[in-house]
Amino acid sequence: MTAPDGAVFVGRFQPPHAAHVGSVVQALEHAPRVLVLLGSANLARSVRNPFRASERAAMFRAALRDQGFGSRRVTFRPLPDRFDAARWAGEVRARAAGVFGPAARLALLGFEKDASSAYLDWFPGWTRLRVPEVPGLHATDLRRAVFTGQPLPAHLPAPVADFLQAFLQTPAGVRLQAEWRAVEEARAGLPAGIRLQEERYLFLQDGRVCLNTRTGAIGRGLWELPGQVLPPGExxxxxxxxxxxxxxxALVAPTTAYVFLGPPPAGVPGQAVSLGTAVARPRRFFEDHHVILTRMLGLD
Structure with a gap:
């Protein structure tokens, strides 16, 4: 088999852990360069995506150095989440072409841990570098340990552990600890397997868009399209x-958003924000509301 010109590793890496670092090290044995695409880079901090792309890249680089590997052969790039498989896969291909060239022979790096790894089949023509899964090591479990005060795994890369401990003392870290508790409480109050519905309103007038600023523990301070999540079963x-x-x-439970063009009903809070300002600040939005805004206006 012809050696690839490069390997592409796609993930959220929230945070990067030993299996992620080991995967890159293993890939460097088969490819001269590795491109790490840091997913969900356009989303606001949340308990699902607490760390910015720049922070994840810094943790990753430090962990590689701690293992004795420089990062000159590893390139990091942010990757937005479009909540659309075809758009997302197209952006992965575009970023890979931008780094390696449009004619490069590429390998996709990853292991198939669950249905979320279906993307490994979305890149025909690319070869695959399989890496072993580390049992019991998942970023979801790490985030739970971080935000609930549990001990961090002993095999977590030391630079990552140091970053996480320092992050908890920042305003963002304090806010996300409260958000974790609120999300868990909200989930506990829902029937098992429930899928919720919500109604949202997209209203433009005189170059301004109507947005609401969230005040509760979940997404505090973020913009959202005016509206509400409906009670279970409604x-x-x-x-x-x-x-x-x-x-x-959605953070709490699977939720279908029904979006209506026009002003929100009386009594639904919202304020006018410059459309240019709103479009330029995707990480100020709750969940996927910036994606909804730009998709419906044809701006993405």
Whole structure:
């Protein structure tokens, strides 16, 4: 088999851990360069995505150095989440072409741990570098340990552990600890396997868009499209102008958003924000609301 010109490693890496670092080290034995794409780079901090792309890249680089590997052969790039498989895969291919060239022979790096790894089949023509999974080591478990005060795994790369401990003392870290508790409480109050519905309103007037600033523990301070999540079992009214139902779009539970063009009903809070300002600040938005805004306006 012809050796690839480069390997591509796609993930959220929230945070990068020993299996991620080991995967890159193993890939460097088969490819001269590795491109690490840091997913969900356009989303606000949340308990699912607490760390910015620049922070994840810094942790990754430090962990590689700690293992005795320089990062000159490893390139890090942010990758936005579009909540659309075809758009997302297209952006992966575009970023890979930008780093390695459009004619490069590429390998996709990863292991198939669950259905979320289906993307490994979305890149025909690329070869695959399989890496072993480290049992019991998942970023979700790490985030739970971080935000609930549990001991961090002993095999977590030391630079990553140091960053996480320092992060908890920052305003963002304090806010996310409160958000973790609020998300867990909200989930505990829902029936098992429930799928919720929400109604949202997209209203433009005189170059300004109506947005609400969240005040609760979940997403505090972030913008959202005005509206509400409906009580369990309640269904949205008909006539929505768009529907967004990606399974990973909502923090608390799978939620389908029915979006209506026009002003929100009386009593639904919101304030006018410059559309230019809103479009330019994707990480100021709750969940996927910036994606909804730009998709419906044809700006993405």
């Amino acid at each position: 269904r949205s009214r008909t006539g929505a102008d768009a529907v967004f139902d990606h399974p990973a779009r």
